[in-house]
Amino acid sequence: MKQLINWIQSRLHRYPERPGHQRPSVKWVDDLERKISGAITYQPKNREDFPSLPRHVAIIMDGNGRWAKKHRAEVAFGHRAGTENLREIIRRSDELGIGSLSLYAFSTENWRRSPQEVAALMQLILDFFASEINELEAKNVRILILGDKNDLPDAQRDTLLQAEQRTAKNTGLHLNIAINYGGRAELTRAARELGELCAAGSLQPEDIDERLMGAHLYTGDQPDVDLMIRTSGEMRLSNFLLWQVAYAEFLFPRTLWPDFSVKEYDEALMAFSGRQRRFGGR
Ligand code: FPP
Numbered sequence: 456m457k458q459l460i461n462w463i464q465s466r467l468h469r470y471p472e473r474p475g476h477q478r479p480s481v482k483w484v485d486d487l488e489r490k491i492s493g494a495i496t497y498q499p500k501n502r503e504d505f506p507s508l509p510r511h512v513a514i515i516m517d518g519n520g521r522w523a524k525k526h527r528a529e530v531a532f533g534h535r536a537g538t539e540n541l542r543e544i545i546r547r548s549d550e551l552g553i554g555s556l557s558l559y560a561f562s563t564e565n566w567r568r569s570p571q572e573v574a575a576l577m578q579l580i581l582d583f584f585a586s587e588i589n590e591l592e593a594k595n596v597r598i599l600i601l602g603d604k605n606d607l608p609d610a611q612r613d614t615l616l617q618a619e620q621r622t623a624k625n626t627g628l629h630l631n632i633a634i635n636y637g638g639r640a641e642l643t644r645a646a647r648e649l650g651e652l653c654a655a656g657s658l659q660p661e662d663i664d665e666r667l668m669g670a671h672l673y674t675g676d677q678p679d680v681d682l683m684i685r686t687s688g689e690m691r692l693s694n695f696l697l698w699q700v701a702y703a704e705f706l707f708p709r710t711l712w713p714d715f716s717v718k719e720y721d722e723a724l725m726a727f728s729g730r731q732r733r734f735g736g737r
Contacts, residue, residue: 499725510678514558520533522713549628600619639694
């Protein structure tokens with residue numbers, strides 16, 4: 456910061472005064488310093504400190520493996536660190552009154568990872584709910600699992616079902632956790648459900664519209680994703696919420712997920728509020 460100001464000052468003094476061109480005064484430089492430093496150190500605290508907030512945030516928590524490597528540790532250690540971080544981001548989302556938070560925890564493709572890594576992720580699911588469910592319930596958070604629970608081991612399926620049931624009547628943050636989830640599979644499932652309703656005669660094909668299609672997705676009547684964040688610098692969607700991100704704003708911070716702090720999350724939310732959204736119009 457100081458360096459930047461010194462640089463600006465040194466540049467200004469190189470310019471000689473010319474008729475009609477006033478050199479910026481010391482006060483002008485001081486004001487500039489105050490403004491830049493205010494912008495850099497501005498720390499939003501409450502919902503009111505953000506010009507606008509997304510109604511629905513989705514996060515692809517990428518970079519656990521690289522984080523583990525950087526710390527010369529097993530990949531499971533990275534996933535554990537990532538889960539610790541997850542708690543903070545959920546708390547912050549709840550604090551800010553964000554309506555929906557969707558997290559990509561385990562994709563249908565993640566089964567292709569080594570048995571040890573899959574086992575570590577499955578264990579984390581159990582540990583996460585064992586340690587968090589009371590707090591989430593007390594905070595009025597509603598948990599919804601996106602994905603097919605039937606293919607999961609019994610213990611994980613039961614834990615997830617219980618978490619959903621215990622929080623089903625809550626009215627606060629919608630916490631959507633994608634486990635054994637794939638966006639194309641979600642769309643196929645919705646199409647099949649609608650097809651079955653048509654075959655049974657309770658729905659006419661011409662009555663199928665975008666609203667009905669959306670209602671048959673896991674996310675049901677929740678709003679579309681406004682902000683999609685993928686950490687670690689990768690810029691892919693990886694089959695996450697294909698329908699729901701139709702008009703989302705995207706951010707790709709380079710930070711690895713376990714290091715993605717609440718401060719950076721706030722910055723991402725602030726960056727979102729600066730985006731001009733036109734939804735295809737002008
Ligand atoms: C991607 O990083 C991350 C995952 C595949 C899993 C993310 C899961 C968690 C943070 C914890 C599980 C969540 C719950 C709710 C228990 P990567 O391993 O692909 O990273 P890399 O690209 O650096 O290898």
